[in-house]
Amino acid sequence: MRIKILPVAFALAMATGCTSGTDKTAGHKPDPVSEAAGTPAGNVTEQARVVVIEQMKFVPDTITVKKGDTILFVNKDIVPHDVTGVDQHWASGTLAPGSSWRFVPRQDGDYFCSIHVVMKGRITVH
Template identity: 55%
Template sequence: MKTLKIFSLRKAVLVIGTTMVFLLFSSLNTTESISNTPTKHVVSIYQMKFVPEKIQVKKGDIIEWVNKDIVPHDVTELNKKWASKTLNKGDSFSKKITTNFDYFCSIHIVMKGSVSIKD
């Protein structure tokens, strides 16, 4: 009878230990997935400015430019590798960020901004 109790106790400890290890690794994996989720950043276009003018994001994050101004604007990469369509008031343009870049409004060339990737 004593041997049976020891066997049952060992079995219970093994089951509880295995369950705890499984839960620990499951929670680590969930945390990792959450931290890899891209963050959305908003740059407002207002009063002939990009606000904020300079923004730092993580690689893979998304920036959304929203035109809150009364005149049309666009978002054009400095070397014209890409550009948004013309954004009228209320329109927006989103881009997944993979590298550092400077940009400007090709309609109003005094409007400039920059995006840099932080570690």
């Protein structure tokens, strides 16, 4: 039994070691729709455009939406991530594996994962 527990404990230790020690969004809970969006949560459209977070990438990393469209970011990776506007006026907060966050962008912009800064993406709004 001890042999089976050690690999699991090691994997958990490695996964938590990949997160930063500081939470840049402390006290900020991800809302169903970002406060930067200007759209109340009750008005979120049924058909959201989806960006999947997996294998340390945003897929697709570039997305074009119409004004008022919702983007659903889904973390399908095995480690936590976040989605942060480059100007840092909006952020999802930490997304645990399996969680998601809805966002209604008002303008074009670049974003990244502040936990893994090599992960980047772009939103174009028409």
